[in-house]
Amino acid sequence: MAKKKSIEEMTSEELYELAKAKEAEELERQREAARAELEAAKAERKALLARHRKELAAVDAKIRKLGGRVTARGGKTSGRGNISNAVLDILSDKKRHSTKEIKEELAKRGVVAANLNQTLAYLKRQGKVKNPARSVYTAA
Numbered sequence: 001m002a003k004k005k006s007i008e009e010m011t012s013e014e015l016y017e018l019a020k021a022k023e024a025e026e027l028e029r030q031r032e033a034a035r036a037e038l039e040a041a042k043a044e045r046k047a048l049l050a051r052h053r054k055e056l057a058a059v060d061a062k063i064r065k066l067g068g069r070v071t072a073r074g075g076k077t078s079g080r081g082n083i084s085n086a087v088l089d090i091l092s093d094k095k096r097h098s099t100k101e102i103k104e105e106l107a108k109r110g111v112v113a114a115n116l117n118q119t120l121a122y123l124k125r126q127g128k129v130k131n132p133a134r135s136v137y138t139a140a
Helices: 012-065 080-091 099-108 116-125
Strands: 129-133 136-139
Touching: 080 099, 080 116, 080 129, 080 136, 099 116, 099 136, 116 129
Parallel strands: none
Antiparallel strands: 129 136
């Protein structure tokens, strides 16, 4: 086994190599600490999501028990599926509704209906909506 030299006995190249090795060790320790912190944060997030889902399921069950409906995806009202569902819900009373009435009702529900005409055309092609007169719709 080689005898360790004191710092005074080392050459500048040996000191430089020692410093590089020490720097690499410190960098690896920092990376390992960051990895550990990241894993802890991920575990915390996973536990928080699990608790959130459990609490949300309990609230959803309470809403259903009281006769209410629970909206999909946390109540978000964007996307064609939700606009379509909202339009079908409005038309479910089997009455005739003008596009103006439908837009007003969607606005009351907080649904942005920038493409209502396309949505109504889509629902008509799907056979879910009838168009008895111009700009008037009813559920099929």
